[in-house]
Amino acid sequence: MSQADQAAAAAARTSGTGGTRVLVTGGAGFIGANVALDLAARHPDWEITALDNLHRRGSELNLTRLREAGVRFLHGDVREPEDLRAAGGFDKLVECSAEPSVMAGVDGATGFLVRTNLLGAYHCLEEAARHHAQVVFLSTSRVYPIGALNALAYRESATRFELIDEQELGGASALGVSESFPLAGARTLYGASKLAAELLIAEYAESFGLPTVVNRCGVVAGPWQMGKVDQGVFTHWMLAFYFRRPLSYFGFGGAGKQVRDLLHVADLGELIDDQLLRPEHWAGAVVNVGGGAAVSLSLRETSTLCQEVTGNELEIASDPQTRTGDVRIYLSDHRALADYTDWHPHRSASDIMSDICSWIHDHERLVAGALAGV
Numbered sequence: 398m399s400q401a402d403q404a405a406a407a408a409a410r411t412s413g414t415g416g417t418r419v420l421v422t423g424g425a426g427f428i429g430a431n432v433a434l435d436l437a438a439r440h441p442d443w444e445i446t447a448l449d450n451l452h453r454r455g456s457e458l459n460l461t462r463l464r465e466a467g468v469r470f471l472h473g474d475v476r477e478p479e480d481l482r483a484a485g486g487f488d489k490l491v492e493c494s495a496e497p498s499v500m501a502g503v504d505g506a507t508g509f510l511v512r513t514n515l516l517g518a519y520h521c522l523e524e525a526a527r528h529h530a531q532v533v534f535l536s537t538s539r540v541y542p543i544g545a546l547n548a549l550a551y552r553e554s555a556t557r558f559e560l561i562d563e564q565e566l567g568g569a570s571a572l573g574v575s576e577s578f579p580l581a582g583a584r585t586l587y588g589a590s591k592l593a594a595e596l597l598i599a600e601y602a603e604s605f606g607l608p609t610v611v612n613r614c615g616v617v618a619g620p621w622q623m624g625k626v627d628q629g630v631f632t633h634w635m636l637a638f639y640f641r642r643p644l645s646y647f648g649f650g651g652a653g654k655q656v657r658d659l660l661h662v663a664d665l666g667e668l669i670d671d672q673l674l675r676p677e678h679w680a681g682a683v684v685n686v687g688g689g690a691a692v693s694l695s696l697r698e699t700s701t702l703c704q705e706v707t708g709n710e711l712e713i714a715s716d717p718q719t720r721t722g723d724v725r726i727y728l729s730d731h732r733a734l735a736d737y738t739d740w741h742p743h744r745s746a747s748d749i750m751s752d753i754c755s756w757i758h759d760h761e762r763l764v765a766g767a768l769a770g771v
Contacts, residue, residue: 416442419673420487420530422475422521423494424468425449427622427629428535428662430459432491435666436673437466446484449494450474455623455767462621475517481524489531489673492521497537497628498587507586514590515597522601531676532598532609533669538687538727540592540613541574542582546724557695558654558726572690573658573728576613576683585722595683608680610672612665615687615729618749619662620756623767631659631699635753636768637711638703644713646696648723651715653697656726658688661744661752668740679737687729688742692749702747706754 419436423429424447433447446469451457463470473480475494494517496510518534525532549569551558562571568578584592595611602609616631618624624632637644646653668686672679694702704710734740744752757764 416440416444417489418444418485418487419446419489419491420484421445421447421491421493422481422517423449423492423535425451425456425459425463425470426453426493427456427619428617428665429491429493430456430463431619431621431662432493432666432669433468434462434466435663436670437468439670441467445469446471446487448473448475448480448484453623458763458767459621475520476512478520478523481520484524486528487525487530488528489676490521490525490533491669491673492518492532492534494521495535495537495591496587498625510586511590514587515593518594519597522597522607525607526601526605529605529607531673532601532607533672534594534598534609534611536591536595536611536613537588538574538613538615538685538729539585539588540580540595541578541588541727542580542584543722543724544582545579546574546727549726551726553654556654556697556701557656558649559656560726560728568730570730572732573687573730574685575730576685576733602681608676610679611683612668612672612686613684613729614660614665615685615727616657616659617662617665618659618753620752622662622753623764630657630696631694631750632753634696634699635703635706635750636757636764638700638707638709639754639757640765640768641709641711644700644711645716646713647716648719649717649725651717653700653713653715654695655724656693656695656728658690658693658728659746659749660686660688660692660729660742661749664742664744667743668734668738671738671740682737684733684737685729685731686734687731688746689731690728692742692744692746693728694746699750702750703754706751 421433448471496513568575618631622632
């Protein structure tokens with residue numbers, strides 16, 4: 398980016414031409430749409446644009462929601478620089494675009510994943526540098542290596558696997574995995590592409606003085622998520638119970654004791670709003686964001702909750718074979734957030750699952766149609 402370009406961007410920011418301009422990439426997806434809607438509700442004077450290629454089934458359901466909230470929708474793809482240019486100038490970028498499946502690329506079809514997650518992030522950073530915009534990047538807990546995660550010491554209870562405090566590896570405890578956890582090792586192509594994007598972000602922040610934030614999210618869940626077994630597992634579980642679709646406990650003996658933390662998408666929205674309002678305060682932060690040990694479930698515990706909420710019972714099959722890329726336990730140790738904010742998750746696991754069930758009930762026909770053939 399030339400000095401002339403930087404000067405033009407600075408002039409545009411101080412020209413008084415209107416409210417704060419925010420671009421949300423992946424803006425019709427589950428997280429992106431909810432973030433865009435949350436920002437529109439909180440900041441009526443902001444200009445919110447949601448850019449999305451509508452690749453993910455169900456994302457089209459968010460278009461009416463975005464339009465009714467006054468969010469501008471732009472059909473575009475982060476893999477195409479001209480699509481990002483078409484969004485116009487912006488002051489803040491929330492980068493939610495991704496191929497989020499942990500199984501993506503396992504079948505050898507790596508091109509879409511790498512071009513979306515890494516090349517797409519590069520294109521977003523180039524455009525952010527042109528406008529000297531703040532960047533809030535949605536990364537993933539999958540940046541942490543699988544082998545190291547599965548080597549963590551644990552105990553087994555009646556319903557779940559549990560981490561213990563005494564660990565040989567640094568950056569891990571009964572509270573979960575922290576940002577200092579070792580990064581050496583394989584982590585799935587999804588995780589590798591997101592970690593590579595994180596490295597690019599650090600370089601762009603240094604080279605162009607961009608205020609950037611990286612949020613390494615655990616499982617995010619809530620209404621309007623078209624959950625699948627390899628992405629959005631808690632919503633997938635509730636959808637299966639509600640519509641009486643088949644389920645299986647797979648891996649680690651097939652008992653359904655593997656554990657993930659979960660975070661309500663509305664709680665994530667509250668954190669992102671804080672980050673957007675205080676760009677210099679958050680500049681350079683790389684933080685774990687999730688429900689942590691306090692808001693976590695095993696698959697077995699999720700089944701119990703789903704049965705309680707829906708009133709439906711399911712016979713759940715068992716497959717002891719552990720799939721490539723699966724992890725026994727992941728909990729976000731998010732204590733580093735305390736250096737920046739007093740934010741913490743407000744909604745419990747039960748709250749999250751109940752909200753998902755209520756959303757399905759209120760939009761049953763719409764959701765069933767979107768799930769057809771999935």
